Amino acid sequence: MKIKKADVTSLLEAIEYVVDIKMIIRQITPHYELNDLMEDKFVSSLQKLHNMLDPIFSTYLPEEPLKGEKSREKSRQRIRNALAKDNRFLVSSNSAKKVLKDLGADPRNIIVSGGPFFLEDYQKVNPNIPDHALAGIQKKCERLKEELSEETWRDKDLYFIYEQNDIADQLTLEKIDRISELIGRELKTIDIESWDDLVE
Numbered sequence: 001m002k003i004k005k006a007d008v009t010s011l012l013e014a015i016e017y018v019v020d021i022k023m024i025i026r027q028i029t030p031h032y033e034l035n036d037l038m039e040d041k042f043v044s045s046l047q048k049l050h051n052m053l054d055p056i057f058s059t060y061l062p063e064e065p066l067k068g069e070k071s072r073e074k075s076r077q078r079i080r081n082a083l084a085k086d087n088r089f090l091v092s093s094n095s096a097k098k099v100l101k102d103l104g105a106d107p108r109n110i111i112v113s114g115g116p117f118f119l120e121d122y123q124k125v126n127p128n129i130p131d132h133a134l135a136g137i138q139k140k141c142e143r144l145k146e147e148l149s150e151e152t153w154r155d156k157d158l159y160f161i162y163e164q165n166d167i168a169d170q171l172t173l174e175k176i177d178r179i180s181e182l183i184g185r186e187l188k189t190i191d192i193e194s195w196d197d198l199v200e
Helices: 005-028 036-060 067-083 094-102 119-125 131-150 167-173 176-183
Strands: 088-091 110-112 158-163 188-192
Touching (some): 005 036, 119 131, 158 167, 167 176
Parallel strands (some): 088 158, 158 188
16 A cells, blocks of 8 residues: 555644644643633644544545444344344334344244333323223233243243333333243343344
């Protein structure tokens, strides 16, 4: 790789501004308080340094994936690793189930709670929920508990995959010890930012 002559000049000039900043820092040690004159010089040196180095960084440094993309890929990989074995997956919505299916999950291994896992949390999500609706939800929650308690967990794990900012998921997450007790082993968790982010 050959460095452009103009970039070499910019790098050498940039070093001078770094030295200027170093001298300012020495003068204000140990409290690091800038008076008006020093503040102007400090900000000016930083700005010139930025203007000189930013184009050089863009030219010579490879672009890295955004942090968000790294996080999404990490979540995908954790889910794929769990899918590689005969595990079960607890999610709170049918749209989440669809994403898991698209990632290769067997639909028979996906358990959908349709909201919080425990009945008492539904009124936290919706304080105005009517009594007749709660009666139906109670039956659903009981069936869900029964399904998990009757499953044999000796050779497989249950993963709760949850969205970090989803209220229903967070309420379930607060009670994972109760679910672990129900299945007789630790409930494993995988956190994601959004199910939409996992769509490929």
